Amino acid sequence: MAPIAASDLTYYPAPFPDHVPQIELQRISVKDLFDGNEAAAAKTFDIFCNSGFFYLDLTTDPRGQGFDDAANQLHDAAKDIFGHIPIEEKETWKGNPLQGFLDTGYRALAKDETGQPTEKGELLNVPSYDILNDSEYKLPTWLEPYRHAYKSFAHHGDLVGQAIFQNLERQLHLPAGQFTTMFRLSKETGGFVRLFRQPAIKSGVASDIPIGPAHTDGNALTMLFNWQGGLQIARPNAASRGIKMIDGANAEEEWLWLKPIPGHAIVNLGDPMVTFSNGLLTSGRHRVMTPPGEQAKHHRYSLLMGMRPASTTLMRALKSDVIPPETEEQKQRPDVTALDWAIAKVKAIMERAAQNKA
Numbered sequence: 001m002a003p004i005a006a007s008d009l010t011y012y013p014a015p016f017p018d019h020v021p022q023i024e025l026q027r028i029s030v031k032d033l034f035d036g037n038e039a040a041a042a043k044t045f046d047i048f049c050n051s052g053f054f055y056l057d058l059t060t061d062p063r064g065q066g067f068d069d070a071a072n073q074l075h076d077a078a079k080d081i082f083g084h085i086p087i088e089e090k091e092t093w094k095g096n097p098l099q100g101f102l103d104t105g106y107r108a109l110a111k112d113e114t115g116q117p118t119e120k121g122e123l124l125n126v127p128s129y130d131i132l133n134d135s136e137y138k139l140p141t142w143l144e145p146y147r148h149a150y151k152s153f154a155h156h157g158d159l160v161g162q163a164i165f166q167n168l169e170r171q172l173h174l175p176a177g178q179f180t181t182m183f184r185l186s187k188e189t190g191g192f193v194r195l196f197r198q199p200a201i202k203s204g205v206a207s208d209i210p211i212g213p214a215h216t217d218g219n220a221l222t223m224l225f226n227w228q229g230g231l232q233i234a235r236p237n238a239a240s241r242g243i244k245m246i247d248g249a250n251a252e253e254e255w256l257w258l259k260p261i262p263g264h265a266i267v268n269l270g271d272p273m274v275t276f277s278n279g280l281l282t283s284g285r286h287r288v289m290t291p292p293g294e295q296a297k298h299h300r301y302s303l304l305m306g307m308r309p310a311s312t313t314l315m316r317a318l319k320s321d322v323i324p325p326e327t328e329e330q331k332q333r334p335d336v337t338a339l340d341w342a343i344a345k346v347k348a349i350m351e352r353a354a355q356n357k358a
């Protein structure tokens with residue numbers, strides 16, 4: 001598939017406005033990450049230690065291009081599923097009872113008086129490992145036509161994600177394979193592919209109220225595709241840093257829009273990487289808005305791949321000559337597994353989202 005032009009109204013229904021405060025993130029070539037290019041690895045590491053977000057240029061390597069192509073196919077899937085499947089049907093796609101709502105299931109974040117999703121949006125998660133490795137994995141009939149697109153997205157996303165982890169491993173002076181083993185897709189990791197739709201604003205006027213609380217991610221790595229604005233990040237260096245990062249609104253923060261760029265994913269790390277690096281790496285604070293300007297008149301679709309550590313991984317600082325050693329106080333903390341930690345994190349975010357609704 002040829003790269004999609006910014007003017008393609010199918011994917012980019014209205015231009016991103018010039019008048020909103022925005023940040024031009026640095027760009028990293030996916031080919032450089034696959035090649036283990038030292039300069040690109042150092043630049044990525046520096047970003048992950050500071051602002052925490054970058055644009056990943058997927059057009060420089062066939063594996064990246066495959067990721068982007070699959071993203072566009074799932075964009076089409078989202079239009080069909082969210083646009084045509086009744087909510088009662090979508091709600092039959094339940095979360096995994098073992099893992100709560102981490103990796104599987106449909107959810108409308110809020111419903112109106114007629115029982116339809118409000119402007120807060122609706123999302124649908126599919127577990128990466130199962131869709132990629134289990135051809136018998138049962139999908140509802142309305143998801144089945146998109147099995148191949150999901151599979152391709154999870155396959156290419158895993159390749160890209162592992163390349164990022166491999167580079168991080170080297171930068172953190174960890175033994176080769178430590179991260180790539182920790183993040184290898186398995187039945188237990190809870191890695192997922194998420195489709196999200198924010199319905200067009202009924203009034204047609206963009207709102208300045210976030211649709212959810214500002215937060216840092218519970219995923220170790222997030223790779224996001226979106227075709228309209230909606231994501232905002234706190235101005236770099238204004239955000240809290242380190243393992244004491246606390247979710248919550250901060251009036252001092254200045255929020256900047258991220259303009260979607262064709263052929264690029266937006267990449268960020270989440271809290272587990274802050275823990276593993278004992279505060280060296282940053283999980284960037286962000287929030288989601290309704291799209292800006294004219295874009296508010298159109299449904300906003302976004303798609304992400306979330307990667308998590310193996311569920312039995314202990315949430316502790318790893319040992320290397322660049323990672324600060326745990327303090328005596330940190331050593332006293334009881335062991336928590338990645339799975340228990342992730343369940344608690346999701347619960348906290350959902351509770352804060354519910355409070356926001358009130």
Ligand SMILES: [Fe+2]
Binds near residue numbers: 215216217286
């Ligand atoms: Fe997030």
